[in-house]
Amino acid sequence: MTPAKKSGLRVVALLDGRPGHEKQTKGIIQALQTYIAVEVTEIAVKPASPLAWLRQLILLFLPGKGWSHPQIDNADLLLGTGSHTHLPLLLFKKRYAIPVVTCMSPPFFIRWRFDLCFVPEHDRLAERHNIVHTTGAPNCSRNKGRHRADCGLILLGGVDLKSHTWESAKIAGMVRQIVQRETDQQWTISSSPRTPPETVKLMLEIAGDFTNVTFFNYKETQPGWIERQYDKNRVVWVTSDSISMIYEALTAGCKIGILPMLWRREDSKFKMNEELLLKKGLVISFTSWEQGNATWRENIELNEAHRCAERIIQEWWTKN
Numbered sequence: 001m002t003p004a005k006k007s008g009l010r011v012v013a014l015l016d017g018r019p020g021h022e023k024q025t026k027g028i029i030q031a032l033q034t035y036i037a038v039e040v041t042e043i044a045v046k047p048a049s050p051l052a053w054l055r056q057l058i059l060l061f062l063p064g065k066g067w068s069h070p071q072i073d074n075a076d077l078l079l080g081t082g083s084h085t086h087l088p089l090l091l092f093k094k095r096y097a098i099p100v101v102t103c104m105s106p107p108f109f110i111r112w113r114f115d116l117c118f119v120p121e122h123d124r125l126a127e128r129h130n131i132v133h134t135t136g137a138p139n140c141s142r143n144k145g146r147h148r149a150d151c152g153l154i155l156l157g158g159v160d161l162k163s164h165t166w167e168s169a170k171i172a173g174m175v176r177q178i179v180q181r182e183t184d185q186q187w188t189i190s191s192s193p194r195t196p197p198e199t200v201k202l203m204l205e206i207a208g209d210f211t212n213v214t215f216f217n218y219k220e221t222q223p224g225w226i227e228r229q230y231d232k233n234r235v236v237w238v239t240s241d242s243i244s245m246i247y248e249a250l251t252a253g254c255k256i257g258i259l260p261m262l263w264r265r266e267d268s269k270f271k272m273n274e275e276l277l278l279k280k281g282l283v284i285s286f287t288s289w290e291q292g293n294a295t296w297r298e299n300i301e302l303n304e305a306h307r308c309a310e311r312i313i314q315e316w317w318t319k320n
Helices: 019-032 050-061 083-096 168-181 197-209 225-232 243-251 269-280 286-290 304-316
Strands: 008-015 037-044 077-081 100-103 116-120 131-134 148-155 186-190 213-216 233-239 255-259 283-285
Touching: 008 019, 008 083, 019 037, 019 077, 019 100, 019 243, 019 304, 050 083, 077 083, 083 100, 116 304, 131 304, 148 168, 148 225, 148 243, 168 186, 168 197, 168 233, 168 255, 168 286, 186 197, 186 225, 197 213, 225 233, 225 243, 233 243, 243 255, 243 269, 243 304, 255 269, 255 286, 269 283, 283 286
Parallel strands: 008 037, 008 077, 077 100, 100 116, 116 131, 148 186, 148 233, 186 213, 233 255, 255 283
Antiparallel strands: none
């Protein structure tokens, strides 16, 4: 890649249709656009069958030119997030010799082929020339300075049999304590795709018992709703299994409280993430809040999408 100054960059983004993954990719692109004009081309990537994935892997390691695509000609950067984008990204790189950047950690046997991998530090992967640690995942949030001191948000994750035990009654009890103690706040509670029906029912009961509580089922919200809530609510409580929502709210400048989960594994990335957040003082725990020992940290500045964008520019376009 020539180090000459460019008037703009052509970025090709491979998108797998998963909102969490696409927010990471788009967050970096939006951050790049604050430094330089960026022309974006989006290419949808569908999940490959096991046989198709194996064919892609073999093609990657065999001699040849890789995949071609008319929308990738003259591109400057390939960017994607999620396992379904990994092999397509590398097959395009094989033909066009364009830098390839991904978020999250690819499998070890292809990891070295990526030019940059932005990997959350709670994944415990050692940093090296192409592995850059991030505090959580990059995202599309930003602090607009519009938070209302009298508004709070409670965000619920849900069932994941691999990582934690979801206890609806216990979670409802914590939520009830928060809204009952903080009566000067107008509380908004929202479910997510993983929230089970019994938890939704309990939240509806809480909303019916308190005039300062409104419940939203995620199915009834429109795109962009959660981002508007981050902009509005000064305090946000999040169940600790919802890693992406924690970091989105932190990036938006909210004060974050964590509702704990019962982890199935002591060495899980979820538990590691919770411990790192508490150690850094980026969040408070429900236990410390309940005991009256919590201190909300003021003026947290976190924007990993911008830090990723800066690293990309430093790597290839320093004269910009």
